[in-house]
Amino acid sequence: MYVPVCSTSLEKMVRSLAPKLMCAVVVSAIGIGSAPALAASSRGSSSMSGPGSLDGYWAATSVWTLQRGPQINGAPTFHTPDGQTIPLLPAVAKIVAERTHDLHLASSSLPCLTDGMPAVAAPPSKYPIEILEQPKQVTILLEWFRNFRIIRMDVDHPDDPDSAFLGDSTGRWDRGALVVDTVAIDPRTNILGRIPHSEQLHVVERFRRTGPTTMEDKITIDDPKTFSRPWSIVARFKRKMITNLSGFSCGSDSSTDGKH
Amino acid sequence: MLDGRSVPGRRPANPRRLGSPIGPRMDEPKGAGLIGGGVARVLAVVAVGLCVVSPVRAEPGAEAAPASATGSPIGGPGSLDGLWNNAIYTTVRTGPPNDAPRYTTAEGEPIPMLPWAAKVYAERLSTGKDYPDDSIKWCVHRGMPTAIATSAQSPIQIVETPKLKQITVLYELFSTFRIINMDRPHPAHPVPSFMGDAVGHWEGDTLIVDTIAVSDKTTIMNVIPHTDQMHLVERIRLTGPGAMEDYLTIDDPKTFSKPWTMVAHFKRVPGMRMAEDICQDNTDKF
Numbered sequence: 001m002y003v004p005v006c007s008t009s010l011e012k013m014v015r016s017l018a019p020k021l022m023c024a025v026v027v028s029a030i031g032i033g034s035a036p037a038l039a040a041s042s043r044g045s046s047s048m049s050g051p052g053s054l055d056g057y058w059a060a061t062s063v064w065t066l067q068r069g070p071q072i073n074g075a076p077t078f079h080t081p082d083g084q085t086i087p088l089l090p091a092v093a094k095i096v097a098e099r100t101h102d103l104h105l106a107s108s109s110l111p112c113l114t115d116g117m118p119a120v121a122a123p124p125s126k127y128p129i130e131i132l133e134q135p136k137q138v139t140i141l142l143e144w145f146r147n148f149r150i151i152r153m154d155v156d157h158p159d160d161p162d163s164a165f166l167g168d169s170t171g172r173w174d175r176g177a178l179v180v181d182t183v184a185i186d187p188r189t190n191i192l193g194r195i196p197h198s199e200q201l202h203v204v205e206r207f208r209r210t211g212p213t214t215m216e217d218k219i220t221i222d223d224p225k226t227f228s229r230p231w232s233i234v235a236r237f238k239r240k241m242i243t244n245l246s247g248f249s250c251g252s253d254s255s256t257d258g259k260h
Numbered sequence: 261m262l263d264g265r266s267v268p269g270r271r272p273a274n275p276r277r278l279g280s281p282i283g284p285r286m287d288e289p290k291g292a293g294l295i296g297g298g299v300a301r302v303l304a305v306v307a308v309g310l311c312v313v314s315p316v317r318a319e320p321g322a323e324a325a326p327a328s329a330t331g332s333p334i335g336g337p338g339s340l341d342g343l344w345n346n347a348i349y350t351t352v353r354t355g356p357p358n359d360a361p362r363y364t365t366a367e368g369e370p371i372p373m374l375p376w377a378a379k380v381y382a383e384r385l386s387t388g389k390d391y392p393d394d395s396i397k398w399c400v401h402r403g404m405p406t407a408i409a410t411s412a413q414s415p416i417q418i419v420e421t422p423k424l425k426q427i428t429v430l431y432e433l434f435s436t437f438r439i440i441n442m443d444r445p446h447p448a449h450p451v452p453s454f455m456g457d458a459v460g461h462w463e464g465d466t467l468i469v470d471t472i473a474v475s476d477k478t479t480i481m482n483v484i485p486h487t488d489q490m491h492l493v494e495r496i497r498l499t500g501p502g503a504m505e506d507y508l509t510i511d512d513p514k515t516f517s518k519p520w521t522m523v524a525h526f527k528r529v530p531g532m533r534m535a536e537d538i539c540q541d542n543t544d545k546f
Binding site: 052055114130132164 | 341401419421423424426428430435436437439441444447451453454455457475534535536
């Protein structure tokens with residue numbers, strides 16, 4: 001907002017003032033523009049890149065849905081909301097085409113069961129997350145199913161990690177972004193609600209700040225038994241000015257916890 | 261299975277115990293106990309049936325309080341961060357197998373339950389069922405205060421993030437967590453939840469955690485009821501190298517005639533990793 005002002009006739013007036021004043025104007029204008037970030041600094045990240053930049057509460061703003069595309073050579077195709085074709089192997093595309101609804105793992109017979117990775121990388125927007133950065137571990141608290149991801153920093157995966165719904169995650173900082181590598185994801189989880197995967201699913205995420213109150217997680221998905229090549233999807237997040245995560249409701253009325 | 265990896269209570273080498281904001285000053289806890297009877301069945305299901313049991317190798321305990329090279333106690337901010345093997349309240353004591361458990365306060369006294377609560381407690385002990393109803397069926401975590409110390413087998417991890425003014429406790433059991441907001445008051449109208457609203461501050465080497473707004477659907481050790489007025493104050497501190505104590509004062513004027521205490525002891529488990537606990541994998545539902 002201050003930029004157009006500076007580019008008008010007022011700019012000449014400002015430029016005619018002492019450099020100190022010019023500096024003060026710019027600094028104050030930046031201050032106004034980043035007021036939410038400054039306000040959040042006591043609870044969240046103050047730096048815009050690298051370690052410390054992701055701390056605090058966030059909620060996804062992008063919606064992950066699987067879009068059906070046209071038939072090509074008689075085979076069904078699917079793409080992401082941004083129009084990117086998902087490189088499904090033909091046999092997998094047929095399985096996905098036969099599914100008429102999303103496969104959430106929690107159901108009446110399997111209540112309170114997390115959808116696991118990679119779904120939890122971008123939870124529904126009504127369920128915030130909190131990122132807790134420590135030098136050797138980054139923890140992501142998930143209001144969705146009220147569980148957590150542990151990302152061990154600067155270490156290798158175990159030689160034979162146990163299969164888990166959230167997999168085994170390791171992390172490192174690379175050019176200001178947190179890179180998270182996840183393997184050993186339980187084959188019972190799915191991708192975008194309908195795409196199955198094998199035990200060879202490999203998910204690489206790049207978390208980075210994109211603005212004073214925003215961040216993104218670029219998620220690259222590879223599984224040679226499911227896709228013909230790796231592909232990526234971006235989950236976008238916005239800072240949440242909250243101080244706690246609610247209970248998560250699942251199961252019977254007698255065992256619900258907080259909001260639904 | 262719940263064989264009391266918990267450590268018998270002992271008088272802290274540093275006897276300074278700061279006054280509880282809700283109750284009288286408490287003395288040392290007495291004795292560890294085994295859990296049996298209906299409650300043992302309940303807790304055994306929780307700890308063994310649902311938990312992904314991981315090998316826990318506790319460090320040998322030490323009797324003396326930790327001290328730095330200068331002789332001052334080691335504790336305070338940062339001292340609790342890391343992995344701990346979960347514990348059982350040392351105040352949960354039972355008689356011979358198949359006898360009704362005899363719960364006591366940390367001082368070995370009867371829990372000061374009002375008549376309605378004593379009646380509910382007796383009924384629950386006699387049935388041996390788990391409470392809240394169906395929570396195991398639905399794989400819902402126990403909530404406070406039972407979550408503090410429910411299983412000797414599954415670890416917890418304390419994550420101290422002073423920049424965020426927060427201490428978080430991760431529980432392997434049920435793969436859930438608890439947020440403690442540091443140096444701030446409770447919200448004016450917290451929404452009741454299983455974990456409640458927890459705020460904390462440091463008093464010297466002791467972390468004081470004050471919890472309110474715990475849903476009345478939770479229980480105390482699966483059998484003791486409470487109302488929405490329950491108020492919990494924990495005093496958490498190191499008691500020796502690799503040893504931590506959580507000394508809990510419970511107040512609820514609608515359930516108890518006076519505040520009372522429980523205590524749990526934890527051991528560090530360095531090098532251990534939290535396993536994922538998919539409760540549903542341990543039921544017959546798949």
